[in-house]
Amino acid sequence: MSAPDWIAVDWGTSQLRVWLMSDAGAVLTSLTSPKGMGKLTPPEYEPTLLDLVGTALPEGRVTPVVICGMAGARQGWQEAPYAKTPCEPPSALTATKVATKDPRLSVHILPGVSQDKPADVMRGEETQIKGFLASEPKFDGVICLPGTHCKWVHISANEIVSFRTFMTGEVFAALSEHTVIKHSMGEGWNAEIFEEAVSRAISTPATALGDLFSLRAETLLHGLDPASVRARLSGLLIGAELAASKPYWLGQDVVILGENKLAEAYLSALQSQGAMARLAPSGPTTLAGLASAYLSLKDTK
């Protein structure tokens, strides 16, 4: 294969994704590995990366590597201090340069973003945002990134003005797997039950925690089916999130970054509340963000 001009890396907690790139923006090769931050000690990062890309690195020149995600956490490869809101999504100019044993590598870890009050942090999402803004540079509004830790991010004049994280995905998993609800829960979905639960939790947010045990009791007494339990739990939690995140989405132009079922669930929940929400156009926003971050590095070469 032809040698890459640079390498893009999304190094998350549970997964590592690598793209070998040409300066023209073409993806020469893409690779994934389960060696996420959660499984590595600091000295293991360089060998892990070389295992994947070592043979592709040309001798006699230095190949830049731009990394986003948890590799920059305190317990990662090397801490990349947070940029503070309000700020632009970080470029490679503010990245932390990591010393490597292999002279063919020049490793740059992008900072995450932190907010003082309310205290909040992100690592990785800022690069997805950068990727989205590369395609819609004039965007002014709110970006929602559903997932384990859903982020709501207020964007204005190309800056991350403020943001808020909700642990909705992780709470859903913890309740589904580690409480009595697990005996009532199964696969499948019921869109009507989901929407009902969203509305109920938005209008009376205290409801969400109060209704959890009903999921179990309705199974025991009225035979509520496992798919409905899943949809209602999801609706109660997302509804409670929407109640708390209302200042972010009410009257705003909301873009949801994500293409999976979860993104669609957020979309239908927001639309049912009359919010102006849309899914972002398709495409790997993390890679676009890494490419945009790399540009600044290239410009200063």
Next chain:
Amino acid sequence: MSAPDWIAVDWGTSQLRVWLMSDAGAVLTSLTSPKGMGKLTPPEYEPTLLDLVGTALPEGRVTPVVICGMAGARQGWQEAPYAKTPCEPPSALTATKVATKDPRLSVHILPGVSQDKPADVMRGEETQIKGFLASEPKFDGVICLPGTHCKWVHISANEIVSFRTFMTGEVFAALSEHTVIKHSMGEGWNAEIFEEAVSRAISTPATALGDLFSLRAETLLHGLDPASVRARLSGLLIGAELAASKPYWLGQDVVILGENKLAEAYLSALQSQGAMARLAPSGPTTLAGLASAYLSLKDTK
């Protein structure tokens, strides 16, 4: 030891408690075992009980055994169908008689209580309530039973009129042990942080779910200590519960059944809201309830 006139049993999910009793109300022996419902198949119940009390059972006569709790669940020894609200806390007259191989045993499993709408169930708490009402027969108000599944029970004219279950204890455990909060959480307590979080969650219940990730972020950015994380998580969840259970406690005479730290946390949270709450006078209310349930059996001998 002298032979018991009857045997009281609290057979929960994770624990089995047995009291050998005299008709005069004296506890001759009390025993506990980790062989809760969660660890047993139906044929294992009788041998488990005989292991504990077999040697104490006199030959040539039948010793009544009165059982409350999860032994009466569908997956227990034998299902004891629920009594439906509104109803008095069940006595042994409505118990399910279980056939035994050992002729010295006469086993009665007390029913739990169910409510159609909102769907809810209890197994074991109705017996604690019966025990409390034996000491305060004219009580009219609300009983709060904190724990893994906290119950709020409206009592009037000696009947359980309605009730509501909150999974607050189990949600606390699931979030502390199975989400990113576990990295921030430790032992200890901070009463001021607890009360602040309770007030915040009661006044804006959507806050509780929204503030979860802040627990982690405040540790990372501002060094929030592990004891404060514990107190704040507890305060957010109990506050959200109090927001949802307000119709139960507002303007009511509230008695909290329980003597541990958790009961005291509920007491201080309720009192901070101006509620008329008190801890129940000390004493093993489950045993008192089983004794009260046994009385009706004895009267009809």
